[in-house]
Amino acid sequence: MSGSQSSKVLKFSGHGYLRQRLILATLSGRIIKINKIRSEDNDPGLKDFEASFLRLLEKVTNGSTIEINYTGTSILYKPGVITGGKIYHECGTSRGIGYFLEPLVALAPFSKQPFDLTLTGITNDNTDISMDSMRTVTLLQLKKFGIEEGLELKISKRGSAPLGGGEVNFKCPIIRSLKPMQFTDEGRIKRIRGIASCTRVSPQNANRLVDSARSVLNRYIPDIYIYTDVYKGEESGKSPGFALNLVAESTTGVLYCSEQAALSGETPEDIGSRTAKLLLNEISKGGCVDSLNQWLILLLMVLGPEDVSKIRIGKLTAFTIQYLRDIKDIFDVTFKIKLDTTNNSLLLACVGVGYINYSKKTT
Amino acid sequence: AKEIFFANRRINIMELIYSNEKSPEEIASGDLSDLLKVSTVPEDKKDNVEEEDNEEFFKIAKKDIESMNVIDSTKSYLDISNLDKWDDDDTLESIRNRFITGSLEDDISA
Secondary structure (H helix, E strand, O other), X not given: OOXXXXXXXXXXXXXXXXXXXXXXXXXXXXXXXXXXXXOOOOOOOOOHHHHHHHHHXXXXXXXXXXXXXXXXXXXXXXXXXXXXXXXXXXXXOOOOHHHHHHHHXXXXXXXXXXXXXXXEEOOEOOOOOOHHHHHHHHHHHHHOOOOOOOOEEEEEEOOEOOOOOEEEEEEEOOOOOOOOOEEOOOOOEEEEEEEEEEEOOOOHHHHHHHHXXXXXXXXXXXXXXXXXXXXXHHHHOOOOEEEEEEEEEEOXXXXXXXXXXXXXXXXXXXXXXXXXXXXXXXXXXXEOOOHHXXXXXXXXXXHOOOOEEEEEEOOOOHHHHHHHHHHHHHHOOOOEEEEEOOOOEEEEEEEOOOOOOOOOXXX | OHHHHHHHHHHHHXXXXXXXXXXXXXXXXXXXXXXXXXXXXXXXHHXXXXXXXXXXXXXXXXXXXXHOOOOOOOXXXXXXXXXXXXXXXXXXXXXXHHEXXXXXXHHHHO
């Protein structure tokens, strides 16, 4: 980054998309100012989970400063160096652990020390990505860019909403630079895997989840295996609950996932069939990456070497569209987007910025 | 002629996504081809609206879309509202070819 570019403060407004802007700023080293954070709201300013995310961001970096105004409606963020290392953070119970861990996955490979992050809170809920999907899908996206050994997410305790009590450990190796990626062949679905988990309820619920999901999916493919993951005693957190995660894998390694956690009063059958139908929905959209992880793939493409990376995406989500805009503002990278009329999917291509992690020595 | 048509189309998708005219939610919820048709039209309409606004002394503060209920999560875009279509046999069959068990012949025509 040249001096003149990084000294200019970039301005954003609104509380939406807060995490991605902070992460992009950290990676690019640019100073950002975010205004109008719920300034018209009855309860203005940052919420507790957003403040908590800022604290976590402070823990994984060194030298970053965050200035928050008196009412909490605007932040000035000057990013420091990503340091990583052994970190413990309590995520609270207003948002799932996914809210905190998801964006950090993009920072971790470019850290000074490998990440060894322990987070406590809610592992499965319906607002944020569950730890099961993080482990079975999100982390596997990193492998496509050459980050493989030592990548690990361990769910040592599960915690359902509202009280949480779960604990996960995330380890990520550091890397000097990414590999470019060309991924346009979506292939065909060859197998479906899943995890039915339950905490503080009868293990029978997990079996009922499996049966109901299978009843929807069995017509397509026989290779379906859904694990039941029952946590007991101390490891099962503070609240009762159950959740299902499903992943469909194609012949070319595309992963589509869907997940649902139970709200009070819902039966395992409801959750099972709803998750299965969501998975079918994802499959029908097509593309080489599922809706949840579009942003990560695109960001890693931008950070990749100065070479063309290409990906096929079925349907852009609103989140991803805003992500593309923020990437353009912060990294000044525009994707070339082409509509493939044969199956209505989009081809996105970009030239990476050649991001290099100088803390990792070449050997 | 076909090539020119597609070249224009490509630019339009990029314009649609990168210009801030439409909110991400609008783009994501609509059908892409529909949006491409409309996106070029409403330029002059906009100017009129702004002029009308200026005539009044007090303005009602426009509700900022961003200040409304945006949940900062990738998962909130998993749409669970229209899953009923998957109870229908035809819909279920329509993605048969996305699985290795589907027939290869249909795939070529699809």
